[in-house]
Amino acid sequence: MTNLWFTEKWSKDTRFSIKVKTHLYSEKTPFQQIDFFNSEEYGNFFTLDGFIMVTEKDEFIYHDMITHVPMGTNPKIKKVLVIGAGDGGTVRELTKYDHIEKIDMVEIDERVVLLCEKYLPITACKLRDKRVNLYFQDGLEFVKDSKEIYDLIIVDSTDPISVGEGLFTENFYKNCFRILSEEGILVNQHESPFYENFKVEMVKAHQKLKNIFPIATVYQIHQPTYASGHWMLGFASKKYDPILNHNPEQWESLNIKTKYYNSNIHKGAFALPNYVLDILNK
Numbered sequence: 001m002t003n004l005w006f007t008e009k010w011s012k013d014t015r016f017s018i019k020v021k022t023h024l025y026s027e028k029t030p031f032q033q034i035d036f037f038n039s040e041e042y043g044n045f046f047t048l049d050g051f052i053m054v055t056e057k058d059e060f061i062y063h064d065m066i067t068h069v070p071m072g073t074n075p076k077i078k079k080v081l082v083i084g085a086g087d088g089g090t091v092r093e094l095t096k097y098d099h100i101e102k103i104d105m106v107e108i109d110e111r112v113v114l115l116c117e118k119y120l121p122i123t124a125c126k127l128r129d130k131r132v133n134l135y136f137q138d139g140l141e142f143v144k145d146s147k148e149i150y151d152l153i154i155v156d157s158t159d160p161i162s163v164g165e166g167l168f169t170e171n172f173y174k175n176c177f178r179i180l181s182e183e184g185i186l187v188n189q190h191e192s193p194f195y196e197n198f199k200v201e202m203v204k205a206h207q208k209l210k211n212i213f214p215i216a217t218v219y220q221i222h223q224p225t226y227a228s229g230h231w232m233l234g235f236a237s238k239k240y241d242p243i244l245n246h247n248p249e250q251w252e253s254l255n256i257k258t259k260y261y262n263s264n265i266h267k268g269a270f271a272l273p274n275y276v277l278d279i280l281n282k
């Protein structure tokens, strides 16, 4: 056990490893392989099908940015649909907004939620908030059948393989568009521009969103435990421009406490390096 390392494949010739103190739990569900580990450097962390989802040390970056960027673009958002996100970090951030009335969260695998409540309470702590409705079903089916209208949809999914694949399809994005209000915003986990295997998926997702939404762009985060550390989130909307409509004073007046997000980060995250612009504009 003293020399146990978790290793994730980032590209054909690249691996990322974390030294593990304890392999806390392992289970194969009908949807995926779930593992929880404890480590000195990253605290508790969990993986699905061998890919890191959340670590206690760096989760705040991803969850701040997938939540507060849309909320900082339209702070009046009241009804939110979250797809995936079983660890609860996105819901934790959303519950900081007193004026959000309803958060529907659709997670395909109930075991992720139950196990995160046990091993990752740091993220799962608000899943039983009274505004949160948990649905354990495929997000693809949920949006296809939904008659609700949301102000914001956050797609906090796994990569476009296995159960997460449908959440990167044009059909899914079209249904999201249909159930968004006139001022609606969609934000999604958008892969990475750095390694070829992730880059291909990033470009495909961006093209599909651009075909459907009048405004579609990506923004960047620095996520140390995701492949290359240079990770993208997608921003698509019917009306709101993430830079033009961001009002720092209005957001700051809400007094939301964050560890990563602030107004400068909001603006800066959309300033994309040339190599990313080249990929997107090809």
Ligand code: SAM
Pocket (backbone or CB within 6 Å): 031, 048, 052, 053, 054, 062, 083, 084, 085, 086, 087, 106, 107, 108, 109, 112, 137, 138, 139, 140, 156, 157, 158, 159, 163, 164, 165, 166, 167, 189
């Ligand atoms: N932040 C993470 C990342 O980028 O790697 C994602 C975290 S969250 C744990 C992803 C969740 O999406 C998983 O719990 C998985 O079960 C869920 N998921 C995958 N496909 C889904 C689908 N089709 N419908 C609903 N939830 C899905």
